[in-house]
Amino acid sequence: MSAIATSATASAKAGDDRSRGGSLSWMALPALALFAGFGVIPLAGVLVLSFTSWDGLGAISFAGFDSWRAVLSDPGLPHALWITFLVIVASWAVQTPASILLGVFLAGQQRYRAVLSVLYFIPLLLSSAAIAITFKALLDPNFGLGAGLRLPLLTQDWLGEPWLAFGVVIFVVSWQFIPFHSLIYQGGVRQIPRTMYEAAELDGAGRVRMFFSITLPQLKYTVITSSTLMVVGSLTFFDLIWVLTAGGPGDATRVLALDMYKRGFQANLMGPASVIAVILVLVGLALALFLRRLGGRDNAHSQLEGM
């Protein structure tokens, strides 16, 4: 905290010097200080820890590349990476089309759509842990929804079969986050100039044609924003999967973040856990950069009216 206070006064002084007409970059200082204090320094700590051996209790001893060697040669790592990749791809593939369609639908001005949008929003208000506990209870093969309603189709070993459990994770993740992304798309759609649709209508375009020729291309940057959030978010899913399946059955849903937690806090191997944390950061950065590239260099470019 003291670091923030000092940098705040420092930035105030810097501001006095060129209070009129000067550069405003000093305004970034508080944010930078926060970022350094809570982002960069812990990250550096994790990087250092990844070269040590520490059980969380005793002294920290330098171990060179031991942890890196242990993690990189462990078959659990490619498996966790693969599962993480599958979660990212599957949750993106499920959420994006559903969110775009819902977002476009909710962008309409009709009153019933406003009511529905409030309803759709509800999952976003619940905490991940609560959602996971609820779904776990609903999916219980003996006392859950399927058994209660006597529906054999719903009475599956949902969390006990590897692929079913994976499907359940994707379903619950989507259930939780589609409302959020729909909201982003709703905003995106409402920004599209009406004149475009009016012109298209004059040219005789139908609804489907308008969706694919106007709405979707105009939503390009919204898609990129939403996808970035989705992909980077999927990378760090922890609470929901932890409560729902705890990575199981076996290691069928053990994503990188879970692998990291289990190694660090259950197996007391802080060194290898830090290695995975570093890998997570690198993968996250690479994905974010890749998605930015996808959006092209003309990020400032816009087709909005008057800009």
Added chain:
Amino acid sequence: MGLPLGATLAACGSPGPTQAGAGGGSGSGEAPAGSATYWYLSTEPQEGVRRRTMERFNKANPNGQIVGTTFQNDAFKTKIKTAIGAGQAPTLIWGWGGGTLRSYVQAGQVDDLTSWFDENPAVKERLFPSSFGAATVDGKIYAMPCETLQPIVLYYDKRAFDKIGAKPPESWGDIMALVPKFNNAGIAPFSLGGQSRWTNMMWLEFLFDRIGGPEVFQAVFDGEKDAWSNPAAIDALTKTQELVKANGFIKGFSSITADSNADQALLYTGRAAMMLHGGWTYGGMKEDGGDFVSGGNLGYMNFPPVEGGKGDPGNTVGNPGQYMSISSKATPEQKEIAKKFFATELISDASVKEWVGTGAVPIVNGANAHFTGSGDADFLNFVYDIAANAKTFGQSWDQALSPTAAEVLLDNIAKLFQLSISPQQFTENMNAVIGK
């Protein structure tokens, strides 16, 4: 890590005698100078016993107080580890002994109590000898055994056995013969909360012991090379998979957790005929199962022998006790208070009586004198006799092993029950972490 979690969660179901407004209990603030600090679990009815034990001590010792703070089970596990690692541990470090205690000892965070026990033979003699195993690291005692013992018990539903006209199993062969009979009658032979993993582990603990005796796991514990490759171990792992393949466990057991007590519910609702589980589930089933326990439908027995096995059928596994260590970072005054607490109120008759009241057996010799008059006297005597007669009271594997090895163990046990690895693969994977 698993068993105590189940223990405390199971106890959630039974609201204990909470004393509203009992002061001095769970304060979270800074302890006044010169008083000892004590962190303990907040689940009832155990919390009440712990708090009142502490309060009685504080009343008798106005100059050397203990200040308690309560935590939930999972929060406690993380918090105590962090606190110890940061040198901020409470004076009294409560735990389950075994591998976790060993990791504290190796980090030099807890005091050696061997000489104190030598100076206070009365304390040592008052406690079950079997409770000291998990408190001992490399021949030295680092923790005071306390509270209750919880062996794993084979529970069964007498109604289910009446329905198919069978008797409780007296051998592994009986178990395998009962499986198709129960399945044909539409009752699952065994309930199992397989998602919790340590629930599956209890099966292996008993099969290893019954087939090869306690030496098999002892060799693993002692870090002998390739100890898991013992033929008795392979046999036990194979038998486990045979039971899984014969549909011995309820369908969908991998989706069931012990935390929600769904496995107990399967037994008392009549959907499963038998269940291998900790002694603590007795209280939960009594509380939640309607007249299942009070109506005399619940049967219990020690795990039966396996034909041709070397193990003594009187042996048991489970939690031989709970453990309290003294932080090496505590001040001399705090350590004195802690030792006085160990020697007096922690194992006093009053607290023994209170533990009996929770439906559990305290680890104190002669505790059975307090059972008479209790509605659970039959069960308490059964547990007491198991503990008193067992030549070996094996500690739960995930507690006995280091946290690192325990995590690999639970992982591989889950896969074994999923039939996704063979017994041979299991032993290979486990041999790789021996001694870690």
